[in-house]
Amino acid sequence: MQYCVVCHTEQRKYGRTEAAIDAATLTFTPASNGTTSTTRVDDRAIGNLPNYIHKLHAGHVLAKQDYNYAGVVFNHIAFPQDIRNCTMCHDGSDTSTAKTAQGNNWKSVPSRLACGSCHDGINFATGTGVTLADAAKGLTASLNAHPAGPQADDSLCALCHARGVPDRADIDVAHIPVTPPNFKSALHVAGGSANTNSAWIASGGSVNRLPAGAIKVRYDIKSVSRNASKQPVMVFRMVQNCDETDVTKCPSTNLTDFATTTPNPATGDKEIWDNFMGAPSVYFVFSVPQDGIAAPADFNASVSGYLKSIWNAGKTGTAASAVAATLTGPDGGGYYTATLTGYVVPDNAVMLTGGLGYSYNITSTLPLTQTNLADYPVSPSPIGHASGNEVGGLIVIAPNAQKVATGYTGRRAIVEDARCNKCHQELGTFTEEAFHGGQRNDGTTCAWCHTPNRTSSGWSADSTSYIHAIHAGAKRKEPFTWHATAVGESFADIGFPGVLRQCETCHLPGSYYFANTQGTPLADSVIASRLYRTVGQGIYNGAAGTVTAGCTISATNNCVQTELGVYSLSPYVIKDNATDYGLGFSFNAGLTTSGGVPAGGTREAAATTLVNSPIATACFACHDTSQARAHMESNGGSIYAARGTANPPTGALAKPETCLVCHDSGRIADIKAMHAK
Numbered sequence: 160m161q162y163c164v165v166c167h168t169e170q171r172k173y174g175r176t177e178a179a180i181d182a183a184t185l186t187f188t189p190a191s192n193g194t195t196s197t198t199r200v201d202d203r204a205i206g207n208l209p210n211y212i213h214k215l216h217a218g219h220v221l222a223k224q225d226y227n228y229a230g231v232v233f234n235h236i237a238f239p240q241d242i243r244n245c246t247m248c249h250d251g252s253d254t255s256t257a258k259t260a261q262g263n264n265w266k267s268v269p270s271r272l273a274c275g276s277c278h279d280g281i282n283f284a285t286g287t288g289v290t291l292a293d294a295a296k297g298l299t300a301s302l303n304a305h306p307a308g309p310q311a312d313d314s315l316c317a318l319c320h321a322r323g324v325p326d327r328a329d330i331d332v333a334h335i336p337v338t339p340p341n342f343k344s345a346l347h348v349a350g351g352s353a354n355t356n357s358a359w360i361a362s363g364g365s366v367n368r369l370p371a372g373a374i375k376v377r378y379d380i381k382s383v384s385r386n387a388s389k390q391p392v393m394v395f396r397m398v399q400n401c402d403e404t405d406v407t408k409c410p411s412t413n414l415t416d417f418a419t420t421t422p423n424p425a426t427g428d429k430e431i432w433d434n435f436m437g438a439p440s441v442y443f444v445f446s447v448p449q450d451g452i453a454a455p456a457d458f459n460a461s462v463s464g465y466l467k468s469i470w471n472a473g474k475t476g477t478a479a480s481a482v483a484a485t486l487t488g489p490d491g492g493g494y495y496t497a498t499l500t501g502y503v504v505p506d507n508a509v510m511l512t513g514g515l516g517y518s519y520n521i522t523s524t525l526p527l528t529q530t531n532l533a534d535y536p537v538s539p540s541p542i543g544h545a546s547g548n549e550v551g552g553l554i555v556i557a558p559n560a561q562k563v564a565t566g567y568t569g570r571r572a573i574v575e576d577a578r579c580n581k582c583h584q585e586l587g588t589f590t591e592e593a594f595h596g597g598q599r600n601d602g603t604t605c606a607w608c609h610t611p612n613r614t615s616s617g618w619s620a621d622s623t624s625y626i627h628a629i630h631a632g633a634k635r636k637e638p639f640t641w642h643a644t645a646v647g648e649s650f651a652d653i654g655f656p657g658v659l660r661q662c663e664t665c666h667l668p669g670s671y672y673f674a675n676t677q678g679t680p681l682a683d684s685v686i687a688s689r690l691y692r693t694v695g696q697g698i699y700n701g702a703a704g705t706v707t708a709g710c711t712i713s714a715t716n717n718c719v720q721t722e723l724g725v726y727s728l729s730p731y732v733i734k735d736n737a738t739d740y741g742l743g744f745s746f747n748a749g750l751t752t753s754g755g756v757p758a759g760g761t762r763e764a765a766a767t768t769l770v771n772s773p774i775a776t777a778c779f780a781c782h783d784t785s786q787a788r789a790h791m792e793s794n795g796g797s798i799y800a801a802r803g804t805a806n807p808p809t810g811a812l813a814k815p816e817t818c819l820v821c822h823d824s825g826r827i828a829d830i831k832a833m834h835a836k
Contacts, residue, residue, distance in 0.1 A: 160208075163208055164208050167206050167207060167208035167211055168204070168206075168207055168208070169203070169204045169207045170204070171198065171204040171205075171206035171207060172198060172199040172202070172203065172204035172205075172206075172207075175198040175199040176199065177199050177200070177201075177202065178196075178197040178198065178199060178200050180200075180223065182299065183299065184224070184299070185222055185223045185224055185280070185289070185294070185299050186223070186224045186225050187223065187224070187225040187226065187227070196227055196228060196229070197225075197226050197227055197228060198228065200223075200226075200279070201275065201279075201282055201283075201284070202284070203271075203272060203275065205226070205228050206228060206229075207272065209270075209272050209273045209276055210272055210275070210276040211228070211276075212276075213273070213276035213277050214226065214228075214233045214276055214277070214279070215231070215233060215236055216236070216238045216242060216248075217238065217242050217276075217277045218232075218233040218234050218235060218236035218237065218238075219234060219235070219236065219237045219238075219590065219591070220242060220277075220291060220295070220590075220591055221233060221234055221277070221279050221291075221294075222278075222279050222280030222288075222289050222290075222291055222294035223279050223280065235652070236654075237590045237653075238590060239582045239583050239589065239590065239656070240336075240362070240582070240583050240584040240585070240588065240589070240590070241336035241337075241338060241362050241363075241584070241588060241590070241591070242277070242590070242591070243334040243335065243336040243337075244336050244362070244363065244366075244368075244584050245265050245266070245334050246366055246368065247584060249262055249263070249264075249265040250262045251263035251265075265330070266322070266329075266330040266331040266334070267317075267321075267322065267330075268317070269313070269316040269317055269320040269330060270313045270316060271283045271310060271312075271313055271316070272313075274316070274320075277291070278290070278291060280293075280294050280301075280304070281304050281305050282304075283305065283309065283310045284309060284310075284311070285309055286304065286305045286307070286308040286309040286310070287300070287304050287305070288300070288301065288304040288305070289301045289304060290304055307319055331368075332371075335361070335363060335368055335369065335370050336361065336362045336363045336368065336584075336588075337359050337360065337361050337362075337370060337535075337553070338356065338359065338360040338362065338588050338591060338592065338593050338597075339359055340356055340357050340358055340359060340550060340551065341355040341356050341357065341592070341593065343355070344356065344357040344521060344550070345357075345521060345522050345544065346521055346522065346540040346541075346542070346544050346546075346548055346549075346550045347540070347541060347542065347550060348542065349542055353520050353521050353522045353523070354519055354520060354521075354595065354596070355521070355593065355594070355596055356521075356526075356554065356593045356596040356597060357521045357540075357548075357550045357551070357596075358526070358528045358535070358550070358551055358552045358553060358554045358596075359535045359551070359552070359553045359554065360553075360554045360556065360587075360588055360593050360596070360597040361373055361553055361554065361555045361556065362556050362584060362585040362587070362588040362597065363584075363585075364555050364556055364557075364585070365558075365580070365584065365585060366584075367402070369555060370532065370534060370535070370553065372531075372532050373529065373532070373553060373555050374399050374400055374434075374529055374555060375399065375400050375401075375402075375555055375557075376397060376398070376399060376527060376555060376557040377397070377398050377399075377401060377406050377409065377557060377558070377560075378395065378396075378397055378398075378406075378439065378515040378516060378557060378558075378559070378560035379395060379396050379397070379398060379406045379407060379409070379411075379494075379560065380393060380394070380395045380513065380514075380515055380560050380561070380562040381394040381395065381396070381492075381494050382394045382562065382565060383443070383511070383512065383513030383562045383563065383564040383565065384564050384565045384566075385504050385511060385564060385566075386498065388500075388503075389503045389504055389505070389506070390498055390499055390500055390502060390503060390504070391443040391462060391498070391499050391502060391504055391511070391513065391564075392496065392497070392498045392499075393441050393443075393496070393497050393513045393515065394494050394495070394496050395441070395494065395495060395497065395515050395560075396411045396412075396489065396492070396493045396494045396495060397411070397412055397414070397432075397439075397515075398410065398411055398412050399412040406560075410493075411489065411492065411493020411494070412432070412493075413489050413493055414431045414432065414470060414489075414495065415429070415430065415431060415432060415433060417429060417470065417471055417474050418474075420433070423435070423436060423530060425530040425531070425537040425549065425552070426530065426537065426549050428547075429471065430467070431466060431467055431470050432527075434529060434530055434531040435527055435528060435529055435530060436525060436527075436528050436530050436537070436548075436549060436552060437467065437518065437524075437525035437526050437527045437528045437548075438465060438466040438467035438470070438518060438524075438525075438526075438527055439466050439515050439516045439517065439518050439526075439527055439557070440463045440464065440465050440466060440515075440516070440517045440518040440524055441463060441464045441466060441469065441484075441497045441499065441513070441515060442461065442462075442463040442513065442514045442515070442516070442517045442607070443461060443462050443463065443499070443502075443504070443511065443512070443513045443514075444458045444460065444461045444510070444511075444512050444514075444607045445458065445460050445461075445504055445508040445509065445510055445511040445512070445567075446458050446459050446460060446508065446509050446510050447459060447460050447505060447507060447508050447746050447761060448507055448761070449612075449690060449744055449746075449761070449763070450690065450691060450744075450763070450764075450802075452687075452688050452690065453507070454507075454509045454688055455509070455688055455689070455690050456570070456571065456685055456688040456689045456690075457570070457606065457610065457611050457689055457690045457773075458510065458570065458606055458607055458610050459610050459611065459612055459690065459744065459746065460508070460746045460748060461607060461608070462499055462502040462504075462748045463499075463517070464482065464484045464497065464499050465482075465518060465523070465524045466486075466497070466518075468482045468484075469482055469484040469485070469486045469497055470486055472484055472485070472486070482501075483499070483500045483501025483502075483750075484497060484498060484499050484500055484501065485497070485498045485500055486498075501749060501750060502748045502749060502750075503748055503749075503750070503758075503759055504748065505748075505759055509567065509568070510563075510567060510568065510569060510570050511563070511564035511567045512561060512562065512563050512564060512567070512569055512570070512607075513561065513562055513564060514559055514560060514561040514562075514601075514604060514607070515559065515560045515561075516557060516558070516559035516560060516598060516599070516600070516601075517559060517598055517599050517604075518598055519595045519596040519597075519598035519599060521548060521596065522544060522546045522548060523546065525546075525548050526554055526596050526597065526598050527554070527557065528552035528553065528554050529552055529553045529554070529555065530549075530552045532552075532553055535551060535552055535553040536551050536552075537549045537550070537551040537552045538550055538551050554596065554597045556585045556587055556588065556597045556600055558576075558600060558601060559598070559599065559600055559601040559604060561601070561603070561604060570606065571670070571675070571681075571685070572603075572667055572670065572675075572676060573603075573606075573666060573667060573670040573671075574602050574603055574665055574666055574667060574670070575602070575603060575667060576601050576602045576603055578602070578664065578665050578666075578667075579602035579665065580602075581664075582656070582657075585597075585600060586599075586600040586601065586602055587599060587600030602665075605622040605626065606621075606622045606623075609621055609622040609625065611623075611689075611690040611691065611692045611693065611773075612690075612693050612743055612744045612764070613693070614693045614694055614695065614696055614743070615641060615642065616640075616641060616642065616699075616727065616728050616729060617694065617695055617699055617728045617729030617730075617731060617732035617734075618639070618640075618641040618694060618729045619692045619693065619694045619771060619776065620641070621692045621693075621776065623692065623773075623776050623777050623780075624692055624694075624771070624776050624777070624779075624780050625639075625641055625780070626665075627777055627780035627781055628641070628650065628780040628781070629650045629653060630653070630655045630659065630665075631655065631659060631780060631781040632650050632651050632652060632653035632654065632655075633653065633654040633655065634655075634659060634781055635651070635780075635781065635783050636783050636784045637730060637783050638651035639651050640727035640728075640729075641729075643727040649727065659781070660834040660835070660836075661834070662831075662834050671830065671831075671834075672822075672823075672824055672829070672830035672831045673686060673819065673823065673824075673830075674824060678824075680823070680824060686774075686819070687815075689773035689774075690773065691770040691771065691772055691773060691797070691802065691805060692770060692771045692772075692773065692776045693743050693744070693764065693768055693769070693770055693802075694729070694731070694732075694769045694770060694771055694799055695729075695731075695732045695740045695768060695769030695799065696740045696741060696742060696743040696764070696765070696768045696769070697739065697740060697741075697742070698736060698737070698738065698739050698740075699728055699732050699733065699734040699735075699736070699738070700734055700735070700736035731769075731799045732769065732799070739767070740765070740767050740768050740769055741764070741765025741766070741767040741768050742762065742764065742765050742768075743764045743765075743768055744761070744762065744763060744764040745761070745762040746760075746761050746762075747759065747760055747761075747762075764802055765802070766801060766802050766803025767801055767802070767803065768801070768802045769799045769800065769801060769802070770797060770799075770800060770801075770802045770805050771796075771797060771798055771799065771800075772795070772796045772797040772798075772800075772805060772816050773816070774796065774816045774818045774819075775791045775792075775796030775797065775798060775816060775818070778791060778796075778818070779791060779796075779798055791816075791818075794816070794817045794818060794820075795815050795816040795817045795818070796816050796818065
């Protein structure tokens with residue numbers, strides 16, 4: 160950065176004229192300065208480093224559109240976390256030395272250049288313009304864009320924007336990362352998404368940048384086990400506002416007693432904690448035999464219980480009194496024991512692991528949400544949703560906790576959450592939006608839900624496939640439109656802000672070239688125990704990337720309706736509303752028959768379902784040209800092949816992937832070596 164400022168100075172505006180802009184649309188005119196470049200805007204050099212860097216990272220939220228500086232179109236760029244996480248770049252941890260002597264200037268030394276770089280709708284010379292909030296609403300002017308009026312220089316900025324100034328003029332307070340509710344949620348509009356946030360989400364807990372009064376929550380799991388009745392059991396507790404590195408040293412915050420607690424005034428319901436609504440979930444994952452593999456190396460089964468439903472199970476006057484689960488405690492250490500009595504983990508299950516957190520369906524499992532902050536009010540659902548759940552409140556992201564069950568071996572380690580959060584700070588929120596309502600926020604547990612058997616829109620929704628494909632969006636030949644709609648951008652538009660082939664940016668050493676973290680190669684039996692990834696099942700309708708009015712919704716139809724239309728379907732499946740690829744794999748851990756699968760039983764996937772073989776899955780996510788596909792298939796890989804011809808029998812693959820003959824460690828095309836070039 161010390162080198163960047165040598166060239167990226169205010170001098171870059173000289174010899175350039177002011178970029179022309181259409182005031183009615185806030186869109187720059189392509190013919191500005193005789194080129195498409197926007198070099199000088201509001202008499203400031205776009206290339207001046209503070210202006211340039213902030214606009215690059217804030218591109219998608221800027222008020223003005225069609226910036227084009229040196230061929231870089233700012234508005235198409237998204238920062239992979241909340242842009243208000245200023246401390247991600249501005250390190251003020253050691254201002255006593257030259258290293259970061261000015262690391263706190265972002266909040267203590269305001270200037271028109273730095274502030275105007277993101278708040279680009281404000282013209283400080285006139286005091287007029289549009290705020291970012293109004294621009295996001297489609298407005299092109301604000302009534303009081305800059306309350307202090309015109310500012311000829313920076314001398315008065317700190318008078319209003321100093322530390323401790325009320326009404327959010329304090330720069331630090333104004334930039335606390337809080338994502339607003341999604342007003343297209345199922346609690347806000349009929350047909351909206353239930354898997355989003357109907358509350359505000361604070362994502363700065365890990366760096367202690369939270370709104371005043373916000374309560375930081377942490378989960379502590381003491382043990383996970385399977386009892387004599389083969390039921391999953393978790394011993395856990397929950398704590399508030401404790402920053403001890405070791406959570407076991409934190410004092411417990413006990414759940415309220417159902418019999419004596421009074422209803423939360425914000426919800427009218429009894430809640431597990433005062434000043435909160437909702438709850439985390441007690442979640443268990445494991446693997447059972449599939450496709451002839453006795454002990455799969457990937458999860459394919461899960462069971463869970465919503466803690467609020469478990470807490471009030473069997474209590475009079477509750478809506479969820481028939482939950483097949485028990486909760487006892489607290490013991491002397493504040494720990495509770497939750498047992499899911501309605502599920503059985505079979506004897507042949509492997510990798511049993513439990514986790515606490517994960518709730519994110521706002522209509523059935525509302526996330527744990529604080530309700531007593533005036534700035535984040537709770538109110539009834541504007542559509543009077545049948546669930547009775549409220550909207551609003553503040554979700555402070557609580558990192559999911561997990562533990563491998565006693566007597567079991569966990570799934571192989573591949574990633575670690577800290578590596579994910581070097582870019583994302585807190586998984587579960589993303590740019591100005593959120594996914595999973597701020598929950599399911601641990602990168603190591605993506606594979607719990609995004610299993611080899613999960614498919615959507617003709618794409619694999621397995622974490623091995625879609626995470627690679629998302630990050631490789633700019634590299635792929637075929638646009639990755641998984642969960643894209645006919646409205647808005649898709650994953651295909653994402654560019655990875657680093658060197659894509661540096662696998663250890665995300666992966667633990669060894670894990671991406673079939674070794675453990677010490678570099679010891681995995682046993683052949685482990686590699687052969689990985690499951691095929693399902694990419695096609697049921698019936699599809701419509702051309703990829705289009706909305707088809709005649710989409711028929713049925714039990715086996717994968718033309719999924721959303722509030723924005725129909726998901727863009729994969730180009731690799733037949734979309735004629737007739738071709739049926741059949742039903743996928745299912746395991747029933749319940750006590751009664753469900754979906755035609757008996758209690759404790761398995762329904763193997765139809766031989767006509769489409770699959771990718773496990774090694775090829777990861778490679779094809781990035782290397783998706785026809786030549787690359789042909790190479791994989793000629794060497795034993797399966798790409799969108801019928802399971803019946805690709806299905807591995809017990810003990811070994813029927814058509815083994817021979818990838819590691821060339822790509823194993825020390826071989827001619829060593830995976831690690833090839834990704835280092």
